[in-house]
Amino acid sequence: MEPTTVRSRMADRIQHMVSHAIIKDRRFLDDEQLIRAEQLAVLEEIFNAKVRDAEIQELSSHFAGILRGDHPCHLAIWGKTLTLTYFLNLLTELAAGKNVPVRHEHLDLSTPRPCFRALNDLACLFNASKRYKKGISLEELMLRIEAQLVEYRGYLILFIDEVDNVRRDRDAFLTFLVRRLPQRINAKLILVFVSNRLNWPDHLDPRVKSFLKLNELIFKPYDALDLQHILRIRVEKALRPDTVALGVIEKIAALASQDHGDARQAVALLAKSAYLAEKAGTNIALATVDEAASELDRDRYLVLLRSAPAQLQAAMAAIIEAGRRARGQPIGTGEAYDAYAQFCERAGLRHMTGRAFGDLVAELDMYALVRSRVLSRGRYGRTREITLDLTEEVIEKLYAAVRMNFDLRG
DSSP states (O other): OOOOOHHHHHHHHHHHHHHTOOBSOGGGGOGGGSOHHHHHHHHHHHHHTTTTHHHHHHHHHHHGGGGGTOOOOEEEEESOHHHHHHHHHHHHHHHHHTTOOEEEEEEEOOSOEEHHHHHHHHHHHTTSSOTTOOSOOHHHHHHHHHHHHTTOOSEEEEEEETGGGEEESHHHHHHIIIIIHHHHOSSEEEEEEEESOTTGGGGSOHHHHHHOOEEEEEOOOOOHHHHHHHHHHHHHHHBOTTOBOTTHHHHHHHHHHHHTOOHHHHHHHHHHHHHHHHHHTSOBOHHHHHHHHHHHHHHHHHHHHHTSOHHHHHHHHHHHHHHHHTTTSOEEHHHHHHHHHHHHHHHTOOOOOHHHHHHHHHHHHHTTSSEEEEEEOGGGOEEEEEEOOSOHHHHHHHHHHHHHHTTOOO
16 A cells, blocks of 8 residues: 555545534634624624623613713723623614714723823824824823814713723823813713723822722623523534534533633633534534643643733743742742843843833733732831742743743753
8 A cells, every 4th residue: 555645644634624524604713703793793692692681781870871961970890891892882873863972982902001102092093193103292192182072062982991001101191081181172071991900990199089980890700601692602603503512512611600701711612622523523522622621721821921022921931930940939029030130131132120020920910820919028028929830831831932932942
């Protein structure tokens, strides 16, 4: 029998995947591949199943005053961006039906930026500036925004996503929105702040906090029944009929609700299970879900770190090096910063100040790549204790990925 060629082996594998395909529309297993209209259509089906009904009712109560001429106060939300986008679109339609002028804008601050960049992005939303305009002052940007809004006399809902990502001069940014802008324009301004950090208002300047009258709404994690509704809708749209074994949806929902209650992660587990089933030429079984969960847990941290900024990667590598020297014991900020400065020197990267490094550690903690806590040492001040509680296999893969990214050999 003649040996097979690489061409024939490739063709056989491709034909196998085609013959055993169980995914009919992969886009519905990844929201990033859906256009916004499709995302909102899926969300409407989910809400029609009474998922997030309590939060929708709370949002409706908060904004009901718009339709009777009142001016609702500002709102802080911990949770879901897409849910709020859907709600504001629907609210705008309802208001238009009653001849109430309502305009909403979404300022996406999903990546960290200074006050100037955040204001520049806000000015771009109102056609008051070109993107990334340089050479003008904060005052000039503020004046341009005010000039663009001065004629509008309806309700203006400004939805600020991940507000805690304004890392430099956040108080100046919020002072403009909370104190100055409402006094300079005729519109009834309603600010909606969305964040995943519960304590972000605690660090604001007291003068800003005194003006910032907030209602607060926390989006609770999905429970297992909610996730089952969400997964069934995704299965219907994304997979071929009769390719999911009994109990699979319930198992994925149970795993996700125990770990995080995150619908995106539950759908990601469904997508991984479908991919592994296609590779094996089977339907999605309970054992397939276990295998997919194991692979996702291993890969999640790698994907996150590889897409992170260079400084964050350097901080992670330094903490790994310092942790190894400490033989698994918790390390202090000083030890971690020394290791970070040394790593940056080897990698040819400009190292940041100690205070900025503290922000990097806090960000790594938010992503669950490290665990940190602040300890008080009495008259000797406070220090941050940093612990790595990932498996050694994951730590080694993260360290290797960072070294490869910086082209560090050996």
